[in-house]
Amino acid sequence: xxxxxxxxxxxxxxxxxxxxxxxxxxxxxxxxxxxxxxxxxxxxxxxxxxxxxxxxxxxxxxxxxxxxxxxxxxxxxxxxxxxxxxxxxxxxxxxxxxxxxxxxxxxxxxxxxxxxxxxxxxxxxxxxxxxxxxxxxxxxxxxxxxx
Amino acid sequence: xxxxxxxxxxxxxxxxxxxxxxxxxxxxxxxxxxxxxxxxxxxxxxxxxxxxxxxxxxxxxxxxxxxx
Numbered sequence: 448x449x450x451x452x453x454x455x456x457x458x459x460x461x462x463x464x465x466x467x468x469x470x471x472x473x474x475x476x477x478x479x480x481x482x483x484x485x486x487x488x489x490x491x492x493x494x495x496x497x498x499x500x501x502x503x504x505x506x507x508x509x510x511x512x513x514x515x516x517x518x519x520x521x522x523x524x525x526x527x528x529x530x531x532x533x534x535x536x537x538x539x540x541x542x543x544x545x546x547x548x549x550x551x552x553x554x555x556x557x558x559x560x561x562x563x564x565x566x567x568x569x570x571x572x573x574x575x576x577x578x579x580x581x582x583x584x585x586x587x588x589x590x591x592x593x594x
Numbered sequence: 595x596x597x598x599x600x601x602x603x604x605x606x607x608x609x610x611x612x613x614x615x616x617x618x619x620x621x622x623x624x625x626x627x628x629x630x631x632x633x634x635x636x637x638x639x640x641x642x643x644x645x646x647x648x649x650x651x652x653x654x655x656x657x658x659x660x661x662x
Contacts, residue, residue: 526618527614527618527619527620528620531618531619531623532623532635532637532638533619533623533626533632534620534623536632
């Protein structure tokens with residue numbers, strides 16, 4: 448449990464860092480972007496939205512992580528949730544299925560964009576598709592050697 | 595893979611939550627094990643067998659060529 452507590456403390460510090468970065472991002476792009484740098488309003492809103500999402504996400508994780516650190520019962524619950532083998536299995540399987548779905552979508556996107564909009568439009572999904580496939584192969588080979 | 599978790603748990607008057615706490619898993623895992631929706635790992639099977647004081651093969655019944 449002590450190891451888990453240390454891990455949670457590290458996570459909490461990381462989420463605090465993300466929280467500060469996202470707040471700085473909101474300030475930089477959304478609030479001061481127009482005034483100081485004359486940024487395009489559309490771009491400001493886009494960046495503001497991205498950092499806003501990151502802020503809400505990190506705030507949620509920071510609060511729940513610290514709540515677990517300050518309460519033994521919640522700490523044990525968090526420990527069980529994170530080590531429960533069924534949860535870990537679900538996480539691994541859902542990540543794998545999600546990745547496969549994303550790859551199929553990217554491949555279809557790559558084909559359609561190349562067929563109907565030309566080579567340039569299909570470049571990004573194409574690179575993403577082959578990039579993901581390459582990374583997956585490397586990771587798979589790593590675990591094949593490790594296990 | 596069938597198991598006698600529910601049978602032994604009820605015989606010993608242990609709740610699903612108490613069993614989950616003892617095995618360091620969530621209650622949902624116990625429910626899934628009892629319903630036969632999830633097969634325990636060797637570690638969890640060992641822990642469960644130890645908890646009930648029976649051998650693994652008494653608790654989990656292998657029914658031939660599953661997932662082969």
